[in-house]
Amino acid sequence: MTKLLLSLHVLAAIIAVGPVTVAASMFPPAARRAVPAGADGPVATAVTTVTLLHRICGVYARMGIAVPVLGLATALAMGVLGDGWLITSIALTAAAAGVLIAFVLPAQEEIITELDERRPVDRRNTVRLAMFTGVFNLLWATVTVLMIVRPGSTTGA
Template sequence: MNKFFLTVHILAAILCVGPVTVATSMFPSIAKRALTSENTENSQNADAGGLQVLHRITNVYAWASLAVPVFGFALAGSMDMMGEAWLIISIVLTLAAALVLAFLIGPAQASVLAGVGGTTEERSAVLSKAKLLSMTSGIFALLWLVVLVLMVVKPGHHRG
């Protein structure tokens, strides 16, 4: 059963967390372009459409990525590893990444989407959120990178 839990855990991390991380990192640059340029209407529509797709990917795959900790907990429980320091740190960092996504990235993306089609004043009002998204999406990706390293290296792990 451990191999099943491990397989689903890794597969969910690749297929769910990966797309969320890519979508959140792509969103800020397209948002800044959409909010600052005086492009043609077709170009603005393309940017707005791209932002909607990235926001949708972020939301849908964020929910799907809940499978990662679910199967991770199942695996850790079946292997009696819940007390390992690297695992506890990974759990805390995963929770931090989820909170960054839910309370910083998601709402900021929604605000930017609401302002993209607006007037120049409305677009400039949400430009700061688009700029802040570059940092928060970088923090989100960095948290996942540290979790990945901890999962591979397992510092202080006492089993083979």
């Protein structure tokens, strides 16, 4: 059962978190290339791209709820719920979710609103968004390393 839960947890992380990290990272440069709605040709395509990237982030973020749920089930089956590496990973996962929900997605929505209202995108907003996206990605990278290395674990690595 543990192997099945661990496999599902890893698959959920790859399938759900991977697209969010990629789409969120692509969003700021795509937003800088976009111009307000109402334009034709490649510019309109750029606005469509920004909207699609935001949608990918939102949909896969909701799917990402499966990652900690399956992770907790796996940890329970392995008997490692009290291990420091796991508690740290849980805290970092919560922080990553918080950054995504509180900063990344709302900033994307704000930029899309600017474009929909035919206003040019403020570069400071895209830079700030890129920073929050980088923090989100760094938190997930740290969780991934902790899941692999498991410092202090007696379950073997």
